[in-house]
Each structure stands twice: as C-alpha cells, then as structure tokens.
Amino acid sequence: MQHSNSYIIGFAVILTVVLGGLLALASTALKERQTIAVELDTRKQILGAVMEVEEGADIMELYKERITSKVVNRNGDEIEPKDADGKTIEPEKINIAKEYRKDPAERHFPVFIYEDKNGKSYILPVYGNGLWDRIWGYVALESDMNTIRGIAFGHKAETPGLGARISDDEVQNRFRGKKIFSEQNELVSVAMQKGEGRSYDSPHKVDGLSGATITAVGVNEMLENYFEYYSNYFGKKRKDSQALVQ
Amino acid sequence: MSTQTAEVAQVKKAEALFSKRRKKIITDPLDDDNPITIQVLGICSALAVTAKMEPTLVMAIAVMIVIVFSNLIISLMRNVIPGRIRIIVQLAVIASLVILVDQVLKAYLYDVSKIVGVYVGLIITNCIIMGRLEAFAMGNKPYDSILDGLGSGFGYAWVILAVAFFRELFGSGAIFDFKVFEAMGIAYQGNGIMTNPVGAFVIIGIIIWIQRARNGYVES
Numbered sequence: 001m002q003h004s005n006s007y008i009i010g011f012a013v014i015l016t017v018v019l020g021g022l023l024a025l026a027s028t029a030l031k032e033r034q035t036i037a038v039e040l041d042t043r044k045q046i047l048g049a050v051m052e053v054e055e056g057a058d059i060m061e062l063y064k065e066r067i068t069s070k071v072v073n074r075n076g077d078e079i080e081p082k083d084a085d086g087k088t089i090e091p092e093k094i095n096i097a098k099e100y101r102k103d104p105a106e107r108h109f110p111v112f113i114y115e116d117k118n119g120k121s122y123i124l125p126v127y128g129n130g131l132w133d134r135i136w137g138y139v140a141l142e143s144d145m146n147t148i149r150g151i152a153f154g155h156k157a158e159t160p161g162l163g164a165r166i167s168d169d170e171v172q173n174r175f176r177g178k179k180i181f182s183e184q185n186e187l188v189s190v191a192m193q194k195g196e197g198r199s200y201d202s203p204h205k206v207d208g209l210s211g212a213t214i215t216a217v218g219v220n221e222m223l224e225n226y227f228e229y230y231s232n233y234f235g236k237k238r239k240d241s242q243a244l245v246q
Numbered sequence: 247m248s249t250q251t252a253e254v255a256q257v258k259k260a261e262a263l264f265s266k267r268r269k270k271i272i273t274d275p276l277d278d279d280n281p282i283t284i285q286v287l288g289i290c291s292a293l294a295v296t297a298k299m300e301p302t303l304v305m306a307i308a309v310m311i312v313i314v315f316s317n318l319i320i321s322l323m324r325n326v327i328p329g330r331i332r333i334i335v336q337l338a339v340i341a342s343l344v345i346l347v348d349q350v351l352k353a354y355l356y357d358v359s360k361i362v363g364v365y366v367g368l369i370i371t372n373c374i375i376m377g378r379l380e381a382f383a384m385g386n387k388p389y390d391s392i393l394d395g396l397g398s399g400f401g402y403a404w405v406i407l408a409v410a411f412f413r414e415l416f417g418s419g420a421i422f423d424f425k426v427f428e429a430m431g432i433a434y435q436g437n438g439i440m441t442n443p444v445g446a447f448v449i450i451g452i453i454i455w456i457q458r459a460r461n462g463y464v465e466s
C-alpha cells in the first residue's frame with residue numbers, strides 16, 4: 001500500500017506524541033516508587049555491613065531506630081553539605097560515585113553510626129574499580145575505629161563465580177575481626193592475599209580470591225584509599241576514646 | 247480500530263480458540279522453527295545474560311512480555327502503518343515497551359533490575375522481536391499474533407534457560423545460586439570458560455547439534 005508523504009509524516013508525528021506521552025506518564029507515575037526503592041536499597045546495604053537483614057524486615061523503621069548519620073570532610077571535621085539550592089543534603093543521598101571524581105580535599109564523606117545494645121559501630125561507604133567495572137561497599141568498624149565488624153560489597157560487572165564472589169557472605173565474613181591499624185598505631189589497612197584457602201595470623205591479611213586477583217587488588221586499593229580519606233576522622237575519634245579511658 | 251475487533255469476532259466464530267493451526271503457531275517456534283537454534287536470531291543476548299539462572303529467567307520473562315505486546319500492538323496497527331516507515335514504527339513500539347518494563351522493574355523489583363538493568367535495554371536490539379513483527383504481526387490478526395509472540399517467547403526462553411543451567415552449574419557449581427556440588431559434598435572448582443560468553447557459544451552449539459541430528463534439519 002503506497003501512502004502519501006503527508007500521511008507518513010502525520011503518522012510519524014502522532015506515533016511519536018502518543019508514545020512519548022505514554023513514557024512521560026509512566027516515568028512520572030513511577031518516579032516516587034523508584035526513589036523509595038533506591039533509598040531502601042541504600043539503607044539495606046548500610047545495615048548489611050553490621051547485621052543480617054532478614055527478608056521482609058521493615059528496613060526503614062530499623063534504619064531510623066539504629067542509625068544516625070553525618071558527613072565529615074577530609075580533615076575529619078563534621079560538615080553540612082549543601083546542594084546548589086542551598087538545601088542540606090542528607091548523608092544517605094550523597095552519591096559516592098560522583099564524589100569519587102572530585103578532589104579528595106573537596107569530597108563529602110558520610111559516616112553512618114549504628115547503635116544497639118552492644119555499643120556503637122561506624123559504617124563508611126567505600127568505592128573503587130574492580131576488573132570490569134566499579135565496585136563499592138560499606139565497611140563497619142567497631143567503636144575502637146580499628147577492628148572491622150562487618151563488610152558488605154557490591155559490584156556492577158565482576159565475573160560471575162570469580163570476582164563476583166566479593167558480594168558473597170562467605171567472602172565478606174573473612175574480613176570480620178581484622179584490624180586496620182598496626183600496633184604502632186599506623187594505618188596499614190587490610191589486604192586480600194594472592195591464592196585462596198589459607199588462614200593468616202596477621203590481623204591485616206585476608207584470604208584471597210582464586211581466579212580473581214584483579215578484583216581482589218581493586219578491593220584492597222578501595223579499602224586502603226578510603227581508610228586513608230577517613231584517617232583524620234579516625235584519629236579524632238581514637239583520641240577522644242583514649243582521653244575517656246585515661 | 248472497530249473494523250479489527252469485528253474481524254476478531256468473526257474469526258472466533260469460524261475457528262476454535264486453539265485450533266490445530268493456532269496450536270502450530272505456538273509449538274513451531276519451540277522446536278522446528280526455534281528463533282535461536284534454527285533462525286539463529288537473538289544470539290547476542292543468549293550469550294550475554296546466561297551466566298546465571300536468575301537474571302536469565304528475568305530476561306526471558308521480559309522478552310516474552312515485550313514480544314507479545316509489540317506483536318499485538320503492531321498487528322492492531324498493521325493496516326494503517328505506512329510501508330515505507332514500518333521498520334522505524336516497529337522499533338518505536340519495541341523501544342517504548344522495553345523502557346516501560348525497565349521502569350517498572352526499577353520501581354517494584356529493584357534488586358532484580360540491578361542485575362539485569364543493562365541487558366533489559368538491549369532487548370530493543372533483540373532481532374527475534376523485530377523478526378516476528380516484520381514476518382508475522384504485519385500480516386496477521388491480533389489474536390494469532392499474540393499466540394505467535396508467546397510461541398517465540400517460549401522458544402527463546404527454554405533455550406537460554408537451558409544454556410544458563412549448564413553455565414551456572416559448571417561455571418559456578420550452582421543452580422539459582424544454590425551450591426549444588428557443595429551440598430552433595432563434592433569439592434568443585436568453577437570452570438572459567440563457562441562463566442565467559444565462550445561457554446554459551448559451546449552450549450548453544452551442542453544444543454543446535456543435538457536438535458538438528460534429531461530432527462534431520464538441513465540448512466536450505
């Protein structure tokens with residue numbers, strides 16, 4: 001069937017308007033739900049660093065009850081970051097990936113403080129590069145700012161069955177109880193070693209990932225970088241707690 | 247639009263809801279006219295998503311939804327679509343449906359959308375869908391087109407699920423993230439080639455081989 005040019009143009013215009021309108025409608029209608037989904041996911045990941053979040057648990061409620069959050073700068077001082085309109089940005093809404101591209105001195109570093117009957121732990125977001133794409137995570141430190149209480153990693157595209165294992169509980173649990181400061185009080189971070197299936201006496205060495213050395217190196221670099229970024233904050237906190245002991 | 251609904255009503259009177267011809271529309275793409283193994287379409291996504299069962303299942307369902315609805319929509323519009331721009335019209339319909347699926351996943355199944363997010367966008371370029379629109383929906387009635395969409399969707403689904411089954415089993419020693427070999431007490435070191443797209447090539451090749459040997463299909 002041969003149609004006239006004006007019919008074709010008219011058809012194209014109508015189709016575009018209808019489809020465009022439909023998509024705009026769907027986007028607006030689902031926007032709120034999507035924001036909630038993202039917020040829920042962030043909170044679940046933060047909580048995931050210190051506890052097993054059960055399926056169906058009220059994450060929002062749990063989060064509100066247990067977590068207080070703040071933002072620090074490179075010097076370890078608490079700050080109130082503002083967006084372009086001068087409104088304060090919630091620590092949960094800080095986009096770590098975007099911050100990562102800024103100069104460390106200008107970055108905002110969120111700290112999420114988890115508190116239950118066993119005391120406080122400090123949860124820090126970390127971000128870096130794996131083998132194929134970005135990796136990220138949340139590290140929970142005990143109140144001594146030294147012992148790792150728990151860790152939760154996420155990744156975008158690490159190799160399934162190899163590098164992707166960083167998001168398995170079994171791998172994440174290997175970091176538990178490790179220490180990031182040496183006995184001389186120097187920051188040494190923790191590092192996954194080459195090879196797998198060994199246990200290490202050193203509190204800074206973690207059993208590695210066989211077949212995923214580059215992912216493991218990415219994890220090590222990510223942790224080291226972020227412990228360094230937060231080191232001034234750690235220093236202040238450690239001084240405070242030592243003053244308390246004395 | 248009204249003329250088409252009338253047509254459907256007429257067909258219902260004349261032909262049973264699942265007549266022999268219609269059953270064939272559904273069952274053909276499962277085996278004798280399978281989109282992946284016989285027509286060799288949609289291979290790219292069959293290679294990309296099949297490393298694990300879970301994302302593969304979501305992908306299969308998403309493709310099925312898109313193929314059924316785009317078949318239906320194009321079939322409804324088939325008499326008014328100008329022939330000269332029909333391809334771009336088909337693409338626009340597919341793309342809109344894919345974006346809708348993606349948005350709904352992001353809103354209601356965020357965890358799943360994190361895994362399959364990238365691949366969902368790639369459904370737009372899945373040749374199976376455009377192939378069905380061009381070859382079937384442009385010339386057939388809406389109800390038949392839905393059946394054809396379902397058939398092709400299932401034909402695609404079983405192949406990629408079969409591939410994912412073997413890739414996850416031998417690649418990570420698991421099914422739906424459940425460690426099978428560990429549960430049986432066998433120490434299993436994952437096979438790296440299976441977690442790579444190369445593994446999918448090998449398995450699809452074997453499936454095609456078995457199928458053609460059984461059906462006696464010869465490339466014409």
